[in-house]
Amino acid sequence: xxxxxxxxxxxxxxxxxxxxxxxxxxxxxxxxxxxxxxxxxxxxxxxxxxxxxxxxxxxxxxxxxxxxxxxxxxxxxxxxxxxxxxxxxxxxxxxxxxxxxxxxxxxxxxxxxxxxxxxxxxxxxxxxxxxxxxxxxxxxxxxxxxxxxxxxxxxxxxxxxxxxxxxxxxxxxxxxxxxxxxxxxxxxxxxxxxxxxxxxxxxxxxxxxxxxxxxxxxxxxxxxxxxxxxxxxxxxxxxxxxxxxxxxxxxxxxxxxxxxxxxxxxxxxxxxxxxxxxxxxxxxxxxxxxxxxxxxxxxxxxxxxxxxxxxxxxxxxxxxxxxxxxxxxxxxxxxxxxxxxxxxxxxxxxxxxxxxxxxxxxxxxxxxxxxxxxxxxxxxxxxxxxxxxxxxxx
Amino acid sequence: xxxxxxxxxxxxxxxxxxxxxxxxxxxxxxxxxxxxxxxxxxxxxxxxxxxxxxxxxxxxxxxxxxxxxxxxxxxxxxxxxxxxxxxxxxxxxxxxxxxxxxxxxxxxxxxxxxxxxxxxxxxxxxxxxxxxxxxxxxxxxxxxxxxxxxxxxxxxxxxxxxxxxxxxxxxxxxxxxxxxxxxxxxxxxxxxxxxxxxxxxxxxxxxxxxxxxxxxxxxxxxxxxxxxxxxxxxxxxxxxxxxxxxxxxxxxxxxxxxxxxxxxxxxxxxxxxxxxxxxxxxxxxxxxxxxxxxxxxxxxxxxxxxxxxxx
Numbered sequence: 001x002x003x004x005x006x007x008x009x010x011x012x013x014x015x016x017x018x019x020x021x022x023x024x025x026x027x028x029x030x031x032x033x034x035x036x037x038x039x040x041x042x043x044x045x046x047x048x049x050x051x052x053x054x055x056x057x058x059x060x061x062x063x064x065x066x067x068x069x070x071x072x073x074x075x076x077x078x079x080x081x082x083x084x085x086x087x088x089x090x091x092x093x094x095x096x097x098x099x100x101x102x103x104x105x106x107x108x109x110x111x112x113x114x115x116x117x118x119x120x121x122x123x124x125x126x127x128x129x130x131x132x133x134x135x136x137x138x139x140x141x142x143x144x145x146x147x148x149x150x151x152x153x154x155x156x157x158x159x160x161x162x163x164x165x166x167x168x169x170x171x172x173x174x175x176x177x178x179x180x181x182x183x184x185x186x187x188x189x190x191x192x193x194x195x196x197x198x199x200x201x202x203x204x205x206x207x208x209x210x211x212x213x214x215x216x217x218x219x220x221x222x223x224x225x226x227x228x229x230x231x232x233x234x235x236x237x238x239x240x241x242x243x244x245x246x247x248x249x250x251x252x253x254x255x256x257x258x259x260x261x262x263x264x265x266x267x268x269x270x271x272x273x274x275x276x277x278x279x280x281x282x283x284x285x286x287x288x289x290x291x292x293x294x295x296x297x298x299x300x301x302x303x304x305x306x307x308x309x310x311x312x313x314x315x316x317x318x319x320x321x322x323x324x325x326x327x328x329x330x331x332x333x334x335x336x337x338x339x340x341x342x343x344x345x346x347x348x349x350x351x352x353x354x355x356x357x358x359x360x361x362x363x364x365x366x367x368x369x370x371x372x373x374x375x376x377x378x379x380x381x382x383x384x385x386x387x388x389x390x391x392x393x394x
Numbered sequence: 395x396x397x398x399x400x401x402x403x404x405x406x407x408x409x410x411x412x413x414x415x416x417x418x419x420x421x422x423x424x425x426x427x428x429x430x431x432x433x434x435x436x437x438x439x440x441x442x443x444x445x446x447x448x449x450x451x452x453x454x455x456x457x458x459x460x461x462x463x464x465x466x467x468x469x470x471x472x473x474x475x476x477x478x479x480x481x482x483x484x485x486x487x488x489x490x491x492x493x494x495x496x497x498x499x500x501x502x503x504x505x506x507x508x509x510x511x512x513x514x515x516x517x518x519x520x521x522x523x524x525x526x527x528x529x530x531x532x533x534x535x536x537x538x539x540x541x542x543x544x545x546x547x548x549x550x551x552x553x554x555x556x557x558x559x560x561x562x563x564x565x566x567x568x569x570x571x572x573x574x575x576x577x578x579x580x581x582x583x584x585x586x587x588x589x590x591x592x593x594x595x596x597x598x599x600x601x602x603x604x605x606x607x608x609x610x611x612x613x614x615x616x617x618x619x620x621x622x623x624x625x626x627x628x629x630x631x632x633x634x635x636x637x638x639x640x641x642x643x644x645x646x647x648x649x650x651x652x653x654x655x656x657x658x659x660x661x662x663x664x665x666x667x668x669x670x671x672x673x674x675x676x677x678x679x680x681x682x683x684x685x686x687x688x689x690x691x692x693x694x695x696x697x698x699x700x701x702x703x704x705x
């Protein structure tokens with residue numbers, strides 16, 4: 001009892017589940033000593049939506065639209081990862097034009113996601129002007145996507161065996177015009193994040209993650225590439241049209257938040273180049289090919305480089321028109337370990353920026369919840385599971 | 395302008411009471427609108443600050459568990475009273491200060507610090523962790539900008555040879571604008587004022603992405619409304635003070651409006667130019683650069699006066 005009284009009390013700053021810094025619910029506890037963070041923990045699972053289970057009750061075609069709704073930002077990446085896997089199972093060869101248009105959407109989505117991230121990260125650092133400017137410019141790419149598909153967020157461009165939307169010359173010209181404007185803006189933002197002294201004061205040497213750490217903590221996506229780790233599914237295992245339109249891997253060896261800004265903005269330039277190339281050399285041909293309703297029995301994995309990193313799908317078919325199992329692992333989940341480890345030793349004020357530095361997407365990664373059962377039994381009845389759910393979300 | 399005002403009117407209507415509250419709300423609107431336009435946003439409508447304020451006043455004030463209720467209720471009142479009282483010694487709207495005595499500059503500066511002290515106390519009074527961190531930051535920031543800000547306002551006072559605001563105002567009016575030969579002092583004063591008002595980039599004490607609302611997290615309803623309007627009043631008083639000292643004095647309402655608006659435009663620009671400073675960066679900036687600059691300025695004034703005394 002005495003020991004407890006004498007022990008120094010821990011001062012814990014809770015961030016979330018509801019907090020101005022978080023746009024989605026998650027819970028972080030930072031133990032602080034004055035302004036310095038001495039410990040960090042994360043608890044996820046507030047927005048688990050049971051999408052994987054839902055997939056098993058819907059047909060392969062319906063699942064495309066359900067999976068697209070996992071993430072509001074990288075919706076097309078999810079749909080593409082899924083249809084690529086299904087097409088592999090069904091041994092369907094998709095026409096090259098469809099693959100090119102899929103890739104076009106993927107890259108446009110990357111542009112919109114990186115501009116969004118730039119704004120959010122700047123806002124976490126209290127630089128609202130950059131936030132407003134980058135989101136204003138992001139509207140250009142949102143308009144392009146709306147022009148192509150009729151939607152700003154869930155484009156529904158994919159179908160099994162191809163794509164729905166074609167790109168005509170008029171649309172291509174509009175895309176080129178938008179891309180020209182965005183390229184100029186990206187140059188400007190690259191200049192801002194690498195030369196603005198107050199902003200550099202908040203990002204330089206903050207959240208340092210060495211190459212070894214990035215490998216150990218299993219970081220992926222731009223977060224890993226900012227530490228010099230050359231890891232990109234588009235390059236390592238090209239899918240869709242990345243075989244015909246190769247991507248140059250963008251890395252940076254700054255290893256800190258500046259590096260994460262620079263990598264993402266440099267990736268934008270690569271996306272612009274790729275989009276122009278695809279538009280100039282769009283293969284002629286059909287948009288779709290026939291894909292069976294019942295997918296042959298089998299298992300496969302499918303990987304896509306989403307804007308945040310590697311998106312992983314596992315698909316299992318039992319030969320019916322519904323999948324037996326769909327397992328999704330989103331990129332944000334892989335990067336949490338880096339946040340928790342990097343936070344220690346930093347100022348409390350740096351935490352939101354380190355958190356935003358991985359471009360977290362909470363509801364995407366709330367795929368499963370860990371159930372720690374003190375009783376020992378791992379098998380729960382429906383009633384027990386229901387009661388647990390009520391307790392958990394209370 | 396030198397027209398005597400009945401003391402009661404001076405306290406309640408002009409320049410002390412309703413006028414100051416209204417003008418404070420108007421400047422809050424201008425500030426928000428300007429920053430919004432700089433950031434490519436639309437910004438609020440002209441009555442938005444008033445609407446916010448009335449709404450807050452009408453809302454329930456929740457007194458959280460574990461606070462000293464008397465202190466919790468009194469602090470916003472004291473903070474607003476401090477800011478309003480400070481206005482009596484400042485040439486508001488170009489009129490002579492309603493009240494004036496030798497050394498009122500020091501009293502005014504202390505009254506202007508009441509706000510930050512009250513916010514610090516308010517944060518320390520609650521058990522909320524965001525409030526505690528915010529209070530620590532608010533007081534840390536107070537210790538960093540207060541001395542340079544004081545030194546920056548002493549510069550014109552030394553030049554005028556008086557610590558009475560009305561004398562400095564008259565001296566500034568009759569001589570060359572002091573911003574021209576004390577530019578460092580002006581810069582320190584205007585940036586110090588931004589630190590005092592916790593405007594970006596010095597908004598670490600209320601950084602919403604880290605500590606929600608800082609020291610005022612637990613405040614709601616009337617208490618929050620009083621703190622907010624207190625800060626608006628302080629904005630007007632601070633801008634008037636800097637304009638009176640550095641921009642050639644305030645001798646009529648037109649001068650008051652033009653000069654304080656010019657300063658407001660400057661602060662709004664500075665607010666949208668920078669990323670938020672961490673609290674350690676704020677302290678470093680003020681003590682490594684701000685204080686030394688202000689001291690150099692002060693020494694230059696003293697040296698100049700000594701040399702002039704020789705001839």
